[in-house]
Structures are given as C-alpha cells and as structure tokens.
Amino acid sequence: MPKAAAKPKARALVVDDEPDILDLVRITLARMGLEAQCVGTLKAARQALAGDRFDICLTDMRLPDGDGTALVRHASTRYPEMPVAMMTAYGNMESAVAAMKAGAFDFVSKPLDLRVLRELTTAALRARGRGGEPADESMGPQAKLIGESPQILELRTLIAKLARNQAPVFISGESGTGKELAASLIHQLGPRADQPFVPVNCGAIPADLVESELFGHRKGSFTGASSDKPGLFQAAQGGTLFLDEIADLPLPMQVKLLRAIQEKSVRPVGAAKEVPVNVRIISASHLNLVDAVARGSFRQDLFYRINVIDLHLPPLRERVGDIPVLVAYLLPRIAAESGSPAASLDQDAMAALRDYAFPGNVRELENILERASALCESPELSLADLRLPEPRQMGAPIASRATSAAPLASPPPATESTLADRLDAIEQQLLAEALHACGQDSQSAAERLGLSPRAFHLHMEMTSNVQPPKRP
Known part of the structure; x- marks a missing residue:
C-alpha cells in the first residue's frame, strides 16, 4: 500500500540585511517545522514573492534599498492572504505602529525575543489557515451582528479584515452600540479564537485596585493580599484583552x-x-479620546498606541432600517428567556420606534422591548406598551437619558456669563435630576447618563455645588 504523501512544510520569507539575524530566525523557524528563504533587500524580497508562494513574511524595518513598510504595502496589495510581520529596533514603537497601519500582522522588537517570535509565527500561520475559509456569515460569529443596512454590511467586512492581524484596535461609538460584541467578533474570527477573550470595564474598577486587577499581585504586597493573584493580562494569555471605557x-x-x-x-x-504576556489589545470608549487628550485626561502616547486602527460603530438612529430586523431578532429571544410566547409589534408601535432617537441605541431598544413584553398581556405590543419618552425628550442623548423619569426644567436663563458657566449650570441640572430620578443612587444615575461610576463622581466633584432638587 503506497504511503500517503508528506504534508509540505509551511514556508517563510525572511528579509533582513544582518546575516546573524537571518541565521537566528531561520534556525528558530526550522525547529518549528518551517522552511525559510532568506534575502537581504527589498528588491530581492519582491522577486521572491513574485516567483514563489509563502505562508508568512518576516521583514526588517530598515533595508539597504528601502523601508520595510513599503514591502508590507506591496504584500497587502498583491498577496493579501499572506501575513507580514515586522522586525523593528527596540523602542521604535512609531515605526511598529506605522507598519501595522500599513497592514502588518504584528511586530517583534530587536534584539529578538525567540518566545515572542515563535508565538507571533504560530498566530500568523493560524490566521493564514483561516484566510482560506469560505465567508459564510449566516452561521458564523458575524451572524450576531444583526442588521442589513449598508453600515452593518461594511462593519462586517471591516471586522473580518481586522481579525486577520494583531494590530491594536480602538472601538468608538455611543453607549449601547455593541462595542463589546464587535471586540468579541474580532477575537472569534481571528487566530486567537481558541484562546480566552477577557472583557474588563475599566470604569468599574476602584482606582486603587486597577493595577492589581490588570497586572496581578504577590502575596503580602498590600493589606488583604493573602495570596498570589494573576491579573487580567495573565488571564487573557494567548487571547484578547478587551479594555472597555479605557478613558476612565x-x-x-x-x-x-x-x-x-x-x-x-x-x-x-x-x-x-x-x-511576559502575549495578548491582543482591543479597547473602547463612548468618549471622544481626541478631546480627552486635548484636555490632558488621556495620554497622547497611549492614544496613538491603542488607536492603530479605529473601528466606529454607528448609532441606531443612523441605521433606522435595521430596527425591524432587530425587533424580529430580540422579541423571540426575550420570550425564550421568560418562557412565554413571542410577542409582535403593531404598525403604530413599529413606526414610533423608527421615529425615536434611541440615545441608548441597541441596548435601549432591547430594554424597551423587554419591559413592554413583561408588562403587556396581549400577544401584540402597542405604542402605549412601549412607554417611549415624550417627543420633547428625544433631543440630545444625555438629556434624554437623564430625564426619562423626571421632566427637564427650563434651561438657565441667558445672562452675561460665559458659555462655560452656562454649560456648567446645565451639567449641574442634569446630574441633580438623574440623582433625583434614581433615588440618590449614584451608580444608577451614572448608567442613566451613559457614564461610568468613576466618570460620574468626577463630574460631581467638578460641579460640587450640585444638589438634588427638592421633592414637591
């Protein structure tokens, strides 16, 4: 009986003008079962790519006849299925970020850490393997991204592309738009899918415990540290760490x-x-980080490091056509969780949802439908069952969130005060009314305003003369 043909070795193209580096990488890859072809110039690399097929490319940043980033762009255009990783001088993060923005899969610093090199290569080969799979979104993870609008279709395409490399991604968008879902999809569609996905809300961790939660601690390092504890970075080893509300x-x-x-x-x-940790970083915030950097509340160097690729999630009011699709998905799920028959919406209720501004986006839609399904005894939900805020409350998202239980008083009268003074007065009013509506529960008030507890208390400190309004 003839023997089965041996599986061909994966092939790597290594581009560097230092013979010692080429030998080190070639030996390391050989021990991993890869065959490496080594070249020393940009021109030779392009010729090798044109004449042969490679599963991965490792290139130095500085080459005798050009910049390694040019090779990244060339490969991304001509050979998009092949991951390209960058080898860059220690501490030269600007170059690494530029390479990943150009399409590089990941980077490794010189002098080379062989552990990092092996992990990078393994992840790249996994990405390469997934790249040839058919994109059947109907049964895959992306089916969780509900909608048929052009914005959602484009979002699915972008997420699939982002999943193939390891560049840090910053997800922007209003509260309730599904930032954690997008981060989870990037993880599930990428080479780290079989490793942990660890989400953490940075605003929910007390300030004095953030370092311990993220990095871990040793026994006796502070009062209450009775044993060693690994941090969230270690928990996400090999996978993805999602830092939600990173601005906090x-x-x-x-x-x-x-x-x-x-x-x-x-x-x-x-x-x-x-x-050492091997994690992919995805971060998110509902705040504008550019403004936070300008105010000095967020470090510019960290912003550039996490914002290699920006993924913006559109608010629900900008994709109104998806509301019927979301309703058709959410109502049966709500019914299944409650053990009751699925409800439906009458025409007036659906029309009202399409006209509503949804300051809380998809999360608010789900809450509205869940509340209506729980309180309504009819199989068909009416406009009255939805209990939507009055039209005058559908303006700015924060105002709408703050006043769903307490009517907004008239704005402060115009005076000769500065714009900043008037805005402070409005902010004081919104904070006070949110506290009043939530029975002085600051955490509930923060959620109503779309803020983290820490951000809410910061606003309270900045407007320290806020007092809850007297009850009538």
Whole structure:
C-alpha cells in the first residue's frame, strides 16, 4: 500500500540585511517545522514573492534599498492572504505602529525575543489557515451582528479584515452600540479564537485596585493580599484583552498600561520581575479620546498606541432600517428567556420606534422591548406598551437619558456669563435630576447618563455645588 504523501512544510520569507539575524530566525523557524528563504533587500524580497508562494513574511524595518513598510504595502496589495510581520529596533514603537497601519500582522522588537517570535509565527500561520475559509456569515460569529443596512454590511467586512492581524484596535461609538460584541467578533474570527477573550470595564474598577486587577499581585504586597493573584493580562494569555471605557483609567495607570503594551510584559504588584504576556489589545470608549487628550485626561502616547486602527460603530438612529430586523431578532429571544410566547409589534408601535432617537441605541431598544413584553398581556405590543419618552425628550442623548423619569426644567436663563458657566449650570441640572430620578443612587444615575461610576463622581466633584432638587 503506497504511503500517503508528506504534508509540505509551511514556508517563510525572511528579509533582513544582518546575516546573524537571518541565521537566528531561520534556525528558530526550522525547529518549528518551517522552511525559510532568506534575502537581504527589498528588491530581492519582491522577486521572491513574485516567483514563489509563502505562508508568512518576516521583514526588517530598515533595508539597504528601502523601508520595510513599503514591502508590507506591496504584500497587502498583491498577496493579501499572506501575513507580514515586522522586525523593528527596540523602542521604535512609531515605526511598529506605522507598519501595522500599513497592514502588518504584528511586530517583534530587536534584539529578538525567540518566545515572542515563535508565538507571533504560530498566530500568523493560524490566521493564514483561516484566510482560506469560505465567508459564510449566516452561521458564523458575524451572524450576531444583526442588521442589513449598508453600515452593518461594511462593519462586517471591516471586522473580518481586522481579525486577520494583531494590530491594536480602538472601538468608538455611543453607549449601547455593541462595542463589546464587535471586540468579541474580532477575537472569534481571528487566530486567537481558541484562546480566552477577557472583557474588563475599566470604569468599574476602584482606582486603587486597577493595577492589581490588570497586572496581578504577590502575596503580602498590600493589606488583604493573602495570596498570589494573576491579573487580567495573565488571564487573557494567548487571547484578547478587551479594555472597555479605557478613558476612565487614572493617568498613573495609563503610563503602566503603555509600558505593558509596548514591552509585552507586566509587573505584578510586589513582584521584582516582569512577567511576559502575549495578548491582543482591543479597547473602547463612548468618549471622544481626541478631546480627552486635548484636555490632558488621556495620554497622547497611549492614544496613538491603542488607536492603530479605529473601528466606529454607528448609532441606531443612523441605521433606522435595521430596527425591524432587530425587533424580529430580540422579541423571540426575550420570550425564550421568560418562557412565554413571542410577542409582535403593531404598525403604530413599529413606526414610533423608527421615529425615536434611541440615545441608548441597541441596548435601549432591547430594554424597551423587554419591559413592554413583561408588562403587556396581549400577544401584540402597542405604542402605549412601549412607554417611549415624550417627543420633547428625544433631543440630545444625555438629556434624554437623564430625564426619562423626571421632566427637564427650563434651561438657565441667558445672562452675561460665559458659555462655560452656562454649560456648567446645565451639567449641574442634569446630574441633580438623574440623582433625583434614581433615588440618590449614584451608580444608577451614572448608567442613566451613559457614564461610568468613576466618570460620574468626577463630574460631581467638578460641579460640587450640585444638589438634588427638592421633592414637591
């Protein structure tokens, strides 16, 4: 009986003008079962790509006849299925970020850390393997991204592209647009899909515990540290760490996070040595980070590091055509969770939803339908069952969230005060009314305003003369 043909080895193209580096990479890849072809110039690399097929390309940033980023762009255009990783000088993060924006899969710093090189190569080959799979979105993870609008179709395409590389992604969008869902899809469609996806709400962690939660701690490092505890970076080892509401991180913690991302290692609280970590970073915020950088509340260097690729999620009011599709998806799910028959919407109720501004986006739509389904005894939900806010409350998203239970008083009268003073007065009014509507529960008031608890308390401190309105 004839023997089955041996599976051909994966092939790598290595581009560097230093013979020692080429030998080191070739030997490392050979021990992983890869065959490497080594060249020393940009011209030779292009010729090799034109004449042969490679599963991965590793290229230096600086080559005798050009920039490695040019090779990344060339390969992204001509050979999009082949991951290209960049080897760059230690500490040259600007070049690494530029390469990933050009389409590089990931980067490894020189002098080469062979552990990082092996992990990068393994992830790249996994991405290469997934690249040939048919894009059947009807049964895959992207089916969770409900909608048929042009915005959603474009979003699915972008997510599929982002899943193939390891560049940090920053997801922007209003509260309730599905930022964690988008991050989870990027993870599930990428080479790290079989590794952990660890989401963390940065605004929900007390300021004095952020470092311990993210990096871990050693026994006895502070009061209450009765044993060693790994952090969320270690929990996400090999997978993806999703830092939601990253703008709420304190400035001192932003410095340590920047180092952890750049060095791919963390130092647990109380530890003498750093611990290497291999995670992909995806972050998100409903705030405008450009404005936060301008105000000095967010570090510019961290912003550039996490914002290699920006993914914006559109608000629901900009894709009104998706509302019937979302309703058709959500109502049966709500019914299944409650064990009751699925309800439907009458024409007036559907028309009202299409006209509503949805300051809370898809999350608010789900809450409206869940509340209506729970309170209505009829199989068909009417406009009255939805209990939508009055039309005059459908203006700015924050105002709508703040006043769903307490009518908004008239704006402060125009005076000769500055614009900043008038805006402060409006903010004081919104904070007070949110507290009043939530029975002085600051956490509920923060959620009503679309803020994290930490951001809410910060606003309270900045407008310290806010007092809850007297009850009538």
